Each structure stands twice: as C-alpha cells, then as structure tokens.
Amino acid sequence: MAIFTIDDVRKTFTNGEVKEEILKGINLSLREGEITALVGASGSGKSTLLTIAAGLQPASDGQVMFEGTNMTNMSPEQVRKIRASKFGFVFQFAHLVPFLTVEEQLMLMLDVSEAKLKKQEQKNEIDKILKLVEMDHRKNAYPSSLSGGEKQRVAIARAIIHKPKVLFADEPTASLDSKRSKDVMMLIRNLTKTLNITTLMVTHDEEMLSYVDSIIKMSDGQILQSAV
Template structure:
C-alpha cells in the first residue's frame, strides 16, 4: 500500500443555486519520500487539492488514505491528531508568532504535536533542526528582526521538527526573490531525502521544478499531465 493516496476526489462549491465543481475526480498517489509538485494556472484547483489532502477542508466526494487509514471517514478529533503529529505545513508566508523567539517557535510546535520526547531530548532536537536550516545562531531572535529568507527557513524547521511523514507546502517560495527561493527549495529537497519526508507542494514557479521528483499539472479541476523527473 502507498503512504498517501487520493481517489476520485471532488470538490463543489455552491453560490446560491449555482454549483461550481472545482475538483473533478482527482486520482493521485504520492511517491513516498519524494517531492511532488502541483502546477497549473491560477484557478486550476491545485491549492484546493492541497488543502483537502492536508485535511484543512473536506472533499465533496472521494477517498483520501494515509497509511491505510481513510481520512475522509475520520472524526474531526482523529483528523486533528493526524494533522498535528504526522503532517507538516509550510505556506507562502512564514506566519511565525511575533512574540516568540526562533527556538520557542519550534518548542511550541513540539508541544502542539504532543511530542513524546523529554524536555532534554526536545532541546537537542531543536538545536539539530535549527543547525540543519542554518538558523541556530539566530535561535534567540524574534521574527521582526529576521529577513524573509530567514523567516522561511524557520518555517521549514518548524514544519519538520516533529518528524512528520508528509509535508504540505503551498507556494513556499512565492514571497522570496530567486536566490532565496532556490535556498529554500534546496533545503526542502535535502530534508526530504535525509528524513524521508513525502512532500506535496503547490508552485507556479517553473524554476522550482528543478528540485522536485514528480510533477502533476492541473487545468480546470483535472489532472492533464503527470511526470516523474528523477
């Protein structure tokens, strides 16, 4: 069985008496331990698919399975536990808590994920992850003093500190210049390989496809092409 699959996933929004089908029967299997990019024009349905896959909104129809568990039939608390412990999230903007230091951002994530590590083990893991993203030297800094690239590196660290199995990234480089975008993508690529994290990423930047393993192109709520790059 695959780690993460979506079968015949549909999403319909109602605008009064008018219904608009955003996703039209999507079938996806994420290659385990690889980076999959969702591409397509604005309005193609890629961000809707990502948020449904991540359990942030519900599908109108279809099945989503993670480790042979059907997410679409789970109670809300069960799904929350999966999101907190098994999934990681990176968005276009870092969304760091402004009154917490870099180190405290990661500690809060471990608390949210109900980590089983002891306090000493948590401190060791936080240091290791911040060193991985080259942010340990800034551990006591607050978000307002960080550059855009630094904030996004902290966001990546926060997303993987609890050792998630799947990482969902929605336009993680869209707010960065090309140099910082490449730095963040190299980081995500390295962490995916080293920690065997399965990544589903939405991007409109074709340059970022140099760092992914699998590409799914969408148009008008459907998959029109799917290719393995590496």
C-alpha cells in the same frame, strides 16, 4: 512506496442554487521521500487539492488514503490528531509569532504536537533541526531581525520539528527573491530526502520544478499531465 493515495476526489461548492465543481475526479499517489509539485493556472484546483489531502477541508466525494487508512471516514478530531502528529505545513509567508524567539517558535510547535517530549529532549530536537536548516546560530533571535529567507527556514524547521511523515507546502518561495527561493527549495529537497518525508507542493514558479521528483499539471479541476 505510496504513503498517500487520492482516489476519485471531487469538490463542489454551492452558492445559492449554483453549484461549481472545483475538483473533478482526481487520482494521485504520493511516494515516500519524494517531492510532488502541483502546477497550473490560478483557479485550476491546486490549493483545493492540497488542503483536502491535508485534512483541512473535506472532499465532496472520493477517498483520501493515508498509510492505508481512509481519512474520509475519520471524525474531525481523528483528522486533527493526524495533522498534529503526521503532517507539517509551510506557506507563502512564514507567519512566525513576533514576540517569540526562533527557539521558542519550535518549542511552541512541540508543545501543541503529539510529540510528548520532556523539556531537555525538546531542546535537543530543536538544536538538531536548527542545525539542519542552518539556523542554529540564530536560535535566540526574534522574527523582526530575520531576513525573508531566514524566516522561511525557521518556518520549515517548525514544520518538521515533530518529525511528520508528510510536508505540505503552498507556494513556499512566492515571497522570496530568486536566490533565496533556490536556497529554500534546495533545503526542502534535502530534508525530504534526508528525513524520508513525502512532500506535496503547490508552486507557480517553473524554476523550482528542477528540484522536484514529480510534476502534476492541473487545469479546471482535472489533472492534464503527470511527469516524473
């Protein structure tokens, strides 16, 4: 079932009198419980497409449909609420708050989300998620004592603690070595399937493509090839 539909999305940037079309009519559907990878050379439009789908920037034209609702017609506040309650984000670097423990990182995410849980309920959810990402033994640790792979596991836990419908991952393994990259991708795949999340991922690493369900190859703002 398609939870996300991107219909003829275009993005144009204007620099003085020069207009540059970054996305040239993208059509894409994302299904529940599947990982879709966006691949292509730098400048092909992958990250622009991901940020438009995630509501981080508007499209110049076209529609982004999420759960049957056109996000393009929403106010910035309505889009912000969807991001806070329905979307999770993982980036190349974990961006953990240095003075917060692992548990506190997740507590902060729950506080700013739409989850509205009592403190004990929050602690119970945090324990569950940390166990899923195999970081429950490190919940009182600070980021400075974590390895790169452990930091990314915490970042993933933070992204899914509020039970989002969609996970957006922009180069989630780019800062990791080969072994840790595979561990993180296996974790993302397992969580996508176990929690029935829809995952849209940008990656340059072809070794990570064996973990995804669909591959979308982009070039010059267009989809060249779609493979399942």
